[in-house]
Amino acid sequence: MSAIALRNVQKRFGNVDALRGIDLEVDSGEVFGFLGPNGAGKSTTIDILLHYTHPSSGSVEVLDHDVTANPVAVRNRTGILPEGFAAFETMTGRQHVEYAIESNAADDDPDVLLERVGLEGVGDRLARDYSKGMTQRLALAMALVGEPDLLILDEPSTGLDPHGVRRMREIVRAERDRGATVFFSSHILEQVEAVADRVGILRGGELVAVDTIDGLRGAVDADAELTVDIAEDPTALAPEIDSLEGVSSVIKRDGELVVACTNEAKLSVLDEIRAAGGTVRNFTTGEASLEDLFVSYTEGAR
Numbered sequence: 001m002s003a004i005a006l007r008n009v010q011k012r013f014g015n016v017d018a019l020r021g022i023d024l025e026v027d028s029g030e031v032f033g034f035l036g037p038n039g040a041g042k043s044t045t046i047d048i049l050l051h052y053t054h055p056s057s058g059s060v061e062v063l064d065h066d067v068t069a070n071p072v073a074v075r076n077r078t079g080i081l082p083e084g085f086a087a088f089e090t091m092t093g094r095q096h097v098e099y100a101i102e103s104n105a106a107d108d109d110p111d112v113l114l115e116r117v118g119l120e121g122v123g124d125r126l127a128r129d130y131s132k133g134m135t136q137r138l139a140l141a142m143a144l145v146g147e148p149d150l151l152i153l154d155e156p157s158t159g160l161d162p163h164g165v166r167r168m169r170e171i172v173r174a175e176r177d178r179g180a181t182v183f184f185s186s187h188i189l190e191q192v193e194a195v196a197d198r199v200g201i202l203r204g205g206e207l208v209a210v211d212t213i214d215g216l217r218g219a220v221d222a223d224a225e226l227t228v229d230i231a232e233d234p235t236a237l238a239p240e241i242d243s244l245e246g247v248s249s250v251i252k253r254d255g256e257l258v259v260a261c262t263n264e265a266k267l268s269v270l271d272e273i274r275a276a277g278g279t280v281r282n283f284t285t286g287e288a289s290l291e292d293l294f295v296s297y298t299e300g301a302r
């Protein structure tokens with residue numbers, strides 16, 4: 001069953017095509033990471049899911065409701081962490097959570113929620129005096145009110161320290177284990193990797209990939225890195241290795257040869273070094289970084 005189904009969703013702002021025909025299904029109970037560089041259309045998609053803005057065309061179903069026809073039914077069952085949440089001037093942290101509980105006709109204990117996000121002991125302070133990370137934690141506590149079926153988190157890690165990022169992940173996992181669907185946006189693949197079942201990558205208003213992280217790695221012929229420690233000076237060997245098939249770059253770093261190449265080319269690089277009279281003392285290989293992967297999907301983004 002899908003928690004979210006977008007079919008050919010387009011959004012035009014004046015002469016800007018923010019979304020150019022998005023087709024996406026997010027399964028119920030799934031953690032879905034929605035990725036893309038600045039301006040790719042992530043917030044626009046989230047606004048459309050919540051019916052804060054109309055799509056120019058296409059259909060949007062969330063939790064089995066047509067969002068255009070029934071936005072209130074969707075929002076009642078959705079916890080939202082908006083981008084750039086701003087606290088009310090005169091309310092404490094606890095009062096914010098109490099307000100969210102009342103508006104949702106829920107029966108959560110505000111102190112339990114504050115503790116869950118790491119704000120125990122500061123609930124009586126005015127939320128306008130909270131730091132950025134504390135404000136983000138408060139917004140998460142409000143999103144969790146009423147055990148929503150769907151959590152929509154817009155850049156949830158913004159402003160969080162490493163403890164906060166870890167806690168956010170733990171909460172996302174716990175919410176999934178409870179049966180909720182989590183849809184969250186980010187422009188950092190590393191933050192998505194640890195927690196998302198699948199990711200979608202948006203580029204210039206188009207969904208260029210929807211897959212698991214491993215699937216994305218497999219689909220992109222991202223270069224691996226081979227670092228070779230050679231007994232002799234490696235400088236003379238570099239041009240020969242550079243000309244091998246599957247090798248995209250060769251550099252000397254700390255006296256070692258660092259070769260960017262396809263997985264298949266790794267062995268021929270080592271063979272070539274030996275054939276040219278080099279003595280391989282040691283070598284290490286590494287996968288393409290997540291950053292490389294993200295860049296390879298979003299390069300040339302409009």
Ligand SMILES: Nc1ncnc2c1ncn2[C@@H]1O[C@H](COP(=O)(O)OP(=O)(O)OP(=O)(O)O)[C@@H](O)[C@H]1O
Binds near residue numbers: 016
């Ligand atoms: N209200 C608006 N009026 C005009 N253009 C808009 C409006 N909202 C968004 N856009 C444009 O739509 C495109 C997508 O913007 P959006 O905010 O959805 O991107 P994003 O992926 O959330 O980016 P970021 O990571 O920077 O938050 C951009 O080109 C943006 O300038």
